[in-house]
Amino acid sequence: MFFSKKKPSAAYDPAVQRPALRCSICTGEQVAGFVHPDGHFEDVQLIRTPQELAAFRTRYGIPPETVIEKIY
Numbered sequence: 316m317f318f319s320k321k322k323p324s325a326a327y328d329p330a331v332q333r334p335a336l337r338c339s340i341c342t343g344e345q346v347a348g349f350v351h352p353d354g355h356f357e358d359v360q361l362i363r364t365p366q367e368l369a370a371f372r373t374r375y376g377i378p379p380e381t382v383i384e385k386i387y
Contacts, residue, residue, distance in 0.1 A: 325359045332349040333384065334347070334348075334350075334375070334384075335347075335385070335386050337386045339387075340387055344361070345362040345363075346360070350384075350386075359371070368383075
């Protein structure tokens with residue numbers, strides 16, 4: 316049996332990072348994460364339902380009025 320260590324939660328700094336959803340055109344899969352100033356996307360959580368997106372917003376303190384950019 317294989318065990319993996321749980322990935323630590325990403326640190327979110329709204330001054331330098333912006334929240335985003337990386338979306339697959341083919342499968343519709345969405346992954347929430349943060350875009351760094353250098354353009355690197357750090358994935359944090361798979362999003363399958365609106366409740367998971369709401370939980371992502373709550374965990375990182377992203378207000379509901381903040382638009383989360385979709386990256387294809």
